[in-house]
Amino acid sequence: MLNNLNVILLCAGKSSRMGLNLPKVTLAINGTSIVERTLTNIQKLNPKRIIVVVGYKKKLVINKVKQLDYQNIEIVDQKKQLGTGDAIKPALIKLNKNSQVLIMNGDTPFVTPKTLKKALKSFKSNSSDFLITISKLSNPFGYGRIVKDSYKNITKIVEEKNCTPDQRKINEVNSGLYICKSELLKNFIKKIKKNTNNEYYLTDLVEIFSKNNKKITSIIEKDENAFFNINSFEDLIKANQIDNNYFLENCLKKNINIHDPNSLRISTNVKLSSNISIGPNVYIDGNSVIEEGVNIVGNCYINNSVIGSKTLIKPFVSISDSKVGKNCQLGPFSNIRPQTELANNIKIGNFVELKKSIISDNSKIPHLSYIGDTEMGSNVNIGAGTITCNYDGFDKHKTVIEDRVFIGSDTMLVAPIKIEKGATTGAGSVISRNLPKNTLGITRIKEKMIPNWKRKPKVKK
Ligand code: UD1
Ligand code: CA
Numbered sequence: 001m002l003n004n005l006n007v008i009l010l011c012a013g014k015s016s017r018m019g020l021n022l023p024k025v026t027l028a029i030n031g032t033s034i035v036e037r038t039l040t041n042i043q044k045l046n047p048k049r050i051i052v053v054v055g056y057k058k059k060l061v062i063n064k065v066k067q068l069d070y071q072n073i074e075i076v077d078q079k080k081q082l083g084t085g086d087a088i089k090p091a092l093i094k095l096n097k098n099s100q101v102l103i104m105n106g107d108t109p110f111v112t113p114k115t116l117k118k119a120l121k122s123f124k125s126n127s128s129d130f131l132i133t134i135s136k137l138s139n140p141f142g143y144g145r146i147v148k149d150s151y152k153n154i155t156k157i158v159e160e161k162n163c164t165p166d167q168r169k170i171n172e173v174n175s176g177l178y179i180c181k182s183e184l185l186k187n188f189i190k191k192i193k194k195n196t197n198n199e200y201y202l203t204d205l206v207e208i209f210s211k212n213n214k215k216i217t218s219i220i221e222k223d224e225n226a227f228f229n230i231n232s233f234e235d236l237i238k239a240n241q242i243d244n245n246y247f248l249e250n251c252l253k254k255n256i257n258i259h260d261p262n263s264l265r266i267s268t269n270v271k272l273s274s275n276i277s278i279g280p281n282v283y284i285d286g287n288s289v290i291e292e293g294v295n296i297v298g299n300c301y302i303n304n305s306v307i308g309s310k311t312l313i314k315p316f317v318s319i320s321d322s323k324v325g326k327n328c329q330l331g332p333f334s335n336i337r338p339q340t341e342l343a344n345n346i347k348i349g350n351f352v353e354l355k356k357s358i359i360s361d362n363s364k365i366p367h368l369s370y371i372g373d374t375e376m377g378s379n380v381n382i383g384a385g386t387i388t389c390n391y392d393g394f395d396k397h398k399t400v401i402e403d404r405v406f407i408g409s410d411t412m413l414v415a416p417i418k419i420e421k422g423a424t425t426g427a428g429s430v431i432s433r434n435l436p437k438n439t440l441g442i443t444r445i446k447e448k449m450i451p452n453w454k455r456k457p458k459v460k461k
Contacts, residue, residue, distance in 0.1 A: 006100070007049070007103040276294050281298055349364075
């Protein structure tokens with residue numbers, strides 16, 4: 001734990017530029033809220049305390065924060081939204097004496113722990129009083145500009161609307177992440193004056209510190225997106241793209257082959273191993289885990305599921321809340337419904353639906369079958385058109401199929417039922433009693449043969 005580090009995260013703003021009646025920090029980028037992303041990154045520094053300032057629709061923000069269950073988070077309330085300089089005030093009372101305070105805007109979700117650590121290191125090694133993180137942007141519009149004197153000392157931050165035409169050309173901007181000594185912050189925050197917009201700007205602190213000969217230092221972030229902040233709905237859409245790009249960069253590092261980045265949607269909590277291939281139109285959601293060497297050909301939906309290494313998923317496969325083992329082959333057109341567990345080397349073919357079933361090693365269900373509430377042994381072969389008749393209109397019943405069973409095509413297995421080791425069923429049978437081991441079960445009307453059969457001639461009208 002960094003014992004003397006306190007963090008203030010500003011999340012109280014009205015988010016008026018969003019055009020939504022929601023605090024922007026609760027909005028999600030690829031499935032994870034902005035506040036969750038920021039807090040997860042901050043938490044990696046292991047700070048003594050994180051003080052989250054809430055205000056506008058605070059319950060919504062508090063709910064998101066509480067879901068994370070971090071023990072070092074405290075919430076404080078900014079009663080009126082009077083600007084970033086005012087938002088700091090309710091947090092001051094919580095600060096540890098002689099601590100370092102890292103202040104961060106709540107709407108910058110891409111700030112990495114690496115950047116935060118770099119800022120802290122620089123603050124300490126330069127014996128700084130106040131550190132500002134600066135981004136160099138090709139288009140600085142909307143950001144506070146960093147103004148320096150002729151000796152290149154930072155003298156103030158000027159917000160977009162207050163810039164002179166010359167200041168507007170400055171492309172070094174304030175990223176919204178600052179580090180300060182707690183006692184200085186407490187003493188100087190009072191000196192910020194209300195501006196003509198009836199707001200207190202935290203950024204005015206820079207000019208105040210400069211005039212009081214405090215040591216202001218800075219670090220420059222080269223990645224233009226690292227401090228991207230979300231003020232409008234358009235920004236939120238752009239943030240999704242930025243997140244996708246970061247994701248794709250990571251994929252390249254891990255040797256993951258994404259055929260069509262534009263049609264891939266992967267939620268933040270999904271874990272991808274290395275050497276994976278993912279084709280077009282794939283959506284992977286929830287806490288899914290895709291292990292090494294998996295090949296997802298395309299047009300697939302995978303939710304909250306584990307896909308074991310070297311498994312091949314052919315087109316049009318849907319897998320939800322299930323576990324697929326190693327070296328399996330699924331699809332095309334397979335539907336793996338919740339609570340299904342496939343062991344290793346299993347083949348599930350076209351138009352096969354599985355639900356709440358456990359299938360052991362080397363078994364095959366290659367075509368046109370429904371297998372539900374079933375426990376299946378290893379080396380089982382299920383013929384085309386097999387159905388486990390698990391529902392009697394009131395209750396669901398279990399089917400047990402033991403090792404090395406061979407189920408003939410178009411067999412109806414009327415549950416509850418047990419097919420013992422090595423048993424066989426004849427094609428087209430309706431099996432409703434338990435089948436002992438190594439037995440053939442067959443239910444068929446005896447086939448008649450009528451020789452010289454003449455079909456009726458067509459009657460002409
Ligand atoms: C701010 C900076 C600007 C900087 C930019 C970087 C100020 C005055 N300006 O502008 O220099 O370039 O961030 O992203 O600080 N908030 C509160 N209470 C309030 C107002 C805001 O908690 O009364 C919170 C918001 O929820 C948000 C953060 O403070 O998370 C920043 O507020 P925002 O209005 O987005 O500031 P910017 O205009 O982007
Ligand atoms: Ca902002």
